Amino acid sequence: MIHSAKTMRCLSADNVAALVAQHGLAACIAGIADNIAADFKRWQEFEKSSRLATHSPLGVIELMPIADQQYYAFKYVNGHPKNEQLGLPTIMAFGALCEMDTGAPLLVCDLTLITALRTAATSALVAKWVARPNSKSMALIGNGAQSEFQAVGFHHLLEVTEFHLFDVDYKATDKLLRNLAKLGLKGRRFTSVAEAVQGVDIITTITADKTNATILLPDDIKPGMHINGVGGDCPGKTELHADILDMGPVFVEYAPQSRIEGEVQQKPQDFPVIELWELLQGRHPGRTNPDNVTIFDSVGFALEDFSALRYVHDLANRLGVAGSPALIPSLPDPKNLFSFMPPAL
């Protein structure tokens, strides 16, 4: 199946936001979660590599490529915690979905918003598989840019209804409370992590500090809890006390990358982890007892962006969103690239 380069779409941040709003945020997170589940189930079909990271004193810039036989996808993404002080997002991202047979880009688009959606989709998907059935409450530790999307994901995919909020930045929690109210969701502010996590079914940690922090201590964890650790995602950046990782099975996306970037960077190279595909292909039983503690050490893997880009591409086709002028020239005679120069030359 060969597409013409003329079907290429370039979607701006505004285009993507309009697309998500038109289809519905919850529906998009659910749809992306379905794609992610389907893609992890065929894990063996992908050519995978750890992301290519370029570190600087203030942050990191990464390229995340992945391919199956039909599609190639990559994401550009940064992580600069001090950006906030400059009025810039901590995380900005864009990427492309391309055709393996021709190399033609089919979709180039903003992934800043989509990164938040696919992270929430992955978090909720994993929790649906391993959190205690009928989980109703979740602590959200870190109330920054991604927190609303986590709440929407867990509400719509798991029917979580009660959100316990904590952030060292009081205004971040203000903002999250306002946005949850707009969504018809119930949030409650707590003044410490210990208080916020008390009695909840699920704890999501999603903070941005580029340090080895211990946001969660072993004493915070009670039998049956599921921990969704999202913010520990690059070397030297962790959120969980290392002993928490001994309290139950630790699920990761792609072990070679997680051992460098995830919470498990605190553990020896042979520390046992379960890759998501093992869970989704039924090779690991997941939770076997309501009292199990389960841990998802999420760092974000290229396959999730692949799944999300396919989703955005399908949605843009279905809803007929045209986007901006093509990034790649369309040539009547491909050997005559020179003809693409305006005659003014």
Place this chain on the structure above:
Amino acid sequence: MIHSAKTMRCLSADNVAALVAQHGLAACIAGIADNIAADFKRWQEFEKSSRLATHSPLGVIELMPIADQQYYAFKYVNGHPKNEQLGLPTIMAFGALCEMDTGAPLLVCDLTLITALRTAATSALVAKWVARPNSKSMALIGNGAQSEFQAVGFHHLLEVTEFHLFDVDYKATDKLLRNLAKLGLKGRRFTSVAEAVQGVDIITTITADKTNATILLPDDIKPGMHINGVGGDCPGKTELHADILDMGPVFVEYAPQSRIEGEVQQKPQDFPVIELWELLQGRHPGRTNPDNVTIFDSVGFALEDFSALRYVHDLANRLGVAGSPALIPSLPDPKNLFSFMPPAL
């Protein structure tokens, strides 16, 4: 120096072509060559890596990242020789120039046209350093998409005035002859490689076949010639008979990459090569005698795209080209990504 994300530009293929036409093709190639020379002279300041290639039965897709302390750049580029049959360019490319301190993309643009310009700029720059002084004639073996740009580069940077053309595809030479006439340049068709190269100062091979070909034989090479080997640029894709590489010093962009992708893939790992920075920093004398044969084994390195992206960025700023809507959202409160969703939600 911190830029605002609001200065981000997204330039379509049409935008880039208009920009090049407005400033002049020859001036752009010369300007890019100046940037490339300046950047190779400060080679040690760059964080370099070989490109990340994903191969498939029909072609290759590559990501080429590079960074100094101020900027990060990458290019997406494919190589699919059979695309022509589908009416698609063999090579399509786009990329970005980003700020190291914030990760903010400053420029995202088509690089299909710019790849041809920067390849011609690099070819002409190297020839200016090592080809015989007062070279006036060049054989162009391969008259495809990039051939006009090579001709313009060598005409304007070296004052080459006579172009000997050969291609197995008769129509490709027709097209090149037409385009050269538009540019006021003199081309002459030959019916074999051996005839085309006879008596010239410089031979440029720039063919697209994804095979180990021997476009040039040792007998074709006469004392004093400079060989600009451009088309041998991925594993299993070469153009020169291996013995030609023993006829004079072989210049490469970045040895670890060239040993995998270039003509020197035909030679042992310890085959002597000279990296361009050694030439441009004066650590290698280049040509020492009018009878030397010199060989540039060009594969295309990320630094050339970095130099070209900086050039396009400066030019777009100077000429005030706005481009398409921003690929990355601009947020009043960076922690409130959710606010970027339209209120319709």
